[in-house]
Amino acid sequence: MSDILAVDGISKSFGALKAIRNLSFSLKQSEVLGIAGPNGSGKSTLFNILTKIPFGPDSGEIRIAGDVVTEYGPRQIVEKGLVRSFQTETDFETLSVIENVLVSLPDRDFAKGEAAARKRAMEFLDSFDLAAQKDRPASEIGVYDRKKLMIATALACRPKILLLDEPAAGLSRPEVAEMIQLIRRVNEDGLSVIVIEHIISLLVSVSNRLIVLNFGELLAEGAPDDVISDPRVIEAYLGPAAANG
Numbered sequence: 208m209s210d211i212l213a214v215d216g217i218s219k220s221f222g223a224l225k226a227i228r229n230l231s232f233s234l235k236q237s238e239v240l241g242i243a244g245p246n247g248s249g250k251s252t253l254f255n256i257l258t259k260i261p262f263g264p265d266s267g268e269i270r271i272a273g274d275v276v277t278e279y280g281p282r283q284i285v286e287k288g289l290v291r292s293f294q295t296e297t298d299f300e301t302l303s304v305i306e307n308v309l310v311s312l313p314d315r316d317f318a319k320g321e322a323a324a325r326k327r328a329m330e331f332l333d334s335f336d337l338a339a340q341k342d343r344p345a346s347e348i349g350v351y352d353r354k355k356l357m358i359a360t361a362l363a364c365r366p367k368i369l370l371l372d373e374p375a376a377g378l379s380r381p382e383v384a385e386m387i388q389l390i391r392r393v394n395e396d397g398l399s400v401i402v403i404e405h406i407i408s409l410l411v412s413v414s415n416r417l418i419v420l421n422f423g424e425l426l427a428e429g430a431p432d433d434v435i436s437d438p439r440v441i442e443a444y445l446g447p448a449a450a451n452g
């Protein structure tokens with residue numbers, strides 16, 4: 208399988224803090240790549256760098272489907288097919304649920320008029336069981352529904368690569384189980400996915416491969432079961448005593 212995304216030796220500093228250090232990894236077409244790592248290890252910074260919101264890397268190279276996109280701006284990155292969801296709800300609170308999807312649809316969906324675009328938006332809402340709430344302000348729907356709305360709006364951009372930043376944060380246990388099914392479903396049609404998550408059971412359930420960051424560096428990479436039992440990973444999360452015990 209070919210690489211849809213290749214990250215080659217990227218670094219990012221904030222003053223003296225090296226948030227990402229010489230990081231390289233790749234994402235294959237149709238793959239789900241999980242990213243774990245303790246708080247502050249650089250996971251969200253990595254997504255910021257990839258989407259260029261609000262900054263790119265200080266050094267290193269990023270390629271999407273073989274094309275170098277390191278100097279691209281945020282809009283060009285979306286046009287290239289890389290779209291993210293955020294850790295906290297970042298839908299437009301005052302807009303209705305359907306309006307949130309409408310503002311994410313590409314211009315081509317409006318070529319046949321507003322009615323056709325609304326029909327398209329409803330298809331996205333239907334597939335996430337949000338159709339019944341289409342006219343409610345986004346701020347008034349439940350936490351899990353807002354997470355689903357964020358993913359629906361990301362998919363409305365028709366990505367080739369979907370970045371999910373802690374999609375299960377704040378969800379109940381049954382909702383986490385549903386989110387696992389939902390991630391599997393969006394990947395079924397061949398969409399490549401990178402998911403950051405602290406809930407390791409979710410990462411193990413959905414990921415083909417797992418990487419762990421620590422202090423901005425790649426600490427471990429491989430099959431999820433192997434990575435979570437790696438003593439270096441256990442030490443990074445729980446300290447040296449846990450790794451030795």
Ligand SMILES: Nc1ncnc2c1ncn2[C@@H]1O[C@H](COP(=O)(O)OP(=O)(O)OP(=O)(O)O)[C@@H](O)[C@H]1O
Nearest residue numbers: 221224226244245246247248249250251252253294
């Ligand atoms: N815009 C910024 N300015 C200064 N420092 C930043 C900025 N963004 C992130 N950092 C710092 O970079 C480091 C990595 O942060 P980041 O948010 O990427 O970690 P994370 O792995 O996503 O953490 P968490 O799991 O808590 O979300 C942290 O020390 C953080 O304080």
